[in-house]
Amino acid sequence: MNRTRSATALAAIATLALLGTACSTKAAEEEGKAGSDGVKTGPGVTDDTITLGALTDLTGPYATLGESIVNAQQMWADQINDDGGICGRQIRIEVEDHGYDVQKSVAAYANLSPDVLAMPQVIGSPVVDALIDDIERDQILTFPQAWSASLLGRDAVQVLGTTYDLDMMRAVDFLVSARGIKEGDAIGHVYFEGEYGANAVQGSKHAAGQHGLTVVEQKIKATDTDLTAQVTALRSEGVKAVLISAGPAQTASLVGVAAASGFQVPVVTSAPGFAPQLLDTPAAPALESMLHIVTAIPSVSVDLPAVKKMVADYEKAYPGALVDSGVLSGYNASVLLGESLKAACDAKDLTRAGLVEAHRSRDQVDVGLGAPQNFSDASMPSATGSYVIKPAKGETGGTEPVEDAAEPQGAAAYLEAKDAG
Template structure:
């Protein structure tokens, strides 16, 4: 059994080294991180904003553990930018999206952040909870550019500049365990396996499973893994020997496919549920595909790309036209939602005649009921809370667009309602 208190030495050391390398370059920056002045239309402007353009950044993973997610998120945001510009842009200015692929490498992620920071008003994505957490102090203290991360760790809460879209991993996992209890037969006294990445993401999710287990009378059997681990045979063997009746996985798509495939092949046929980033529909074409359709579920901060909503249907049509060779997945939903939220903040900032970083941050704090068209309403007025506590439960299904169907509509479990994420 693994314990979350054990040091995450490799990742922590790499992050510390990367932060140290970038600290000298940013120490002389102005505290506002902005350099604001009045521009076109009497609108206050600053970093990343000219009279003709608004520049935003995307720090993504197209070659690492989340390559599939990163590609879909980025292409959806590029589509949003293209369509917005075709409709006249925002505040009389064209949007520009500058993309950097960090490959889920901590030094590359932080170097890319440092490179783009003076050039953009903020970020429509930043994949990797540990990487966002590593620059949180810089963002809060001096940079102050809005960051909408593709990351859901509760450690990112509490900042007016880093805003989590949807439920944090701990809340999401509580909702996931509730689904196992209410609909998959998990009962008091049972053992619940939890396989999770070391670091911010997995350990925050573990807090959720432990809270839910305490409420439901379950025992959590932990298995900590690294993002570089791909074969889950040892973890499955340990969980089978422990006699678990269900499994939560807080890792990447490849780890989830290995876990479910090995479990099915070795006779551990129990329900498995993953956090929102632990699935990609391309997995349905692998040998693990049949087992995923039978045994696997995903907790999600939105309805899937194949949802029966007007926004979803239009996005499917537009995305297929723009990227005809690429599969549909929920990264498209996540990317589009983040871009749309950032766009809404820019529009409100323009109306207030303040497109400085400070103005955009303040504008987001006024948005209390944003509906991105995928079943969730987001409230950004409280930096200490995620924008929603709801989770939809999805199941892999290769017969539907995007490879996921909804088996439980967005909802908040009773255990999640009473849970307050721990902010730094």
């Protein structure tokens, strides 16, 4: 993320920070009041309502993802409310659109944070990075739709599933076990500058070292949408496969340019690098033949009862809407947060601190929507196994399963070394 800002922008952010401090003071004063049912409450909780917040992207580069997540989480809230709510309270979700703009997200957080208990959605590593100190200070349990390892280590911030480095380690393992990459080969890695790309390439280089491979790096900006130069450079280096940690537009360009030039090598991305809308573009045949995706959640078309029910419910609630990975990711986050809310209710403590404590007390959580989660150690990913899926135009969500969740080679030692460092 570019941290250079004008003096005016810095002044605006400083003002918002002061407002946030005032809001957190007010929240602290309200924390711990007992409701009529004997449950301690605080900001975002009344005797009949639990208010949650979402900082999303509805107008920026991840607008389709944001819409899917918002819809899925509202569907979850409606289902919970129809079933009597949680702790005798109805769930309400307040949504703020930041358009993937960090300055807008700071303003949106200042507006939203005084009146919510938790946030089941914050889209974007740069956004979470800008807000993480405030989130931790305010003890607002937050589930980012971002998977950078730099977001670990905060009690109030829960990265769900694997991080980008683990995903790329899994990707390298997959290339070796299933795509013919062998010791001595070179692989390319195209990645966004910033936390997302930096964390991803850390994983690919570690795994490459384990397998005796060489990584040829190509760093790009989020505004780079024509990857002809990067494909040309990687081809000249003789790479046998390419990893890409960027957005859907960059993945489509890389795969499309490679295929058109006869550079038919395996390509692997992580969840943010693919959107099923790409299957309606000229790049679709190349994507289906060359691309795989490593992800913390399974394909939407997977044969899991809870996922199949979610798909059916979503198609009924939003007729004609695409059931993409954002739907599953958003719904999964909501269900997991709901389980933590229930645990906090059982402990008679629906304060922010009480919810964080209840959440961190849970070490085996399986809601049937993917890999089991362990929330007990904030410094560690909640899961270490990534799925491998691939584009498939005829399937629900535009993907199909390839391999079940598996932990990358040497993951435990890798994580232990990072934690010790």
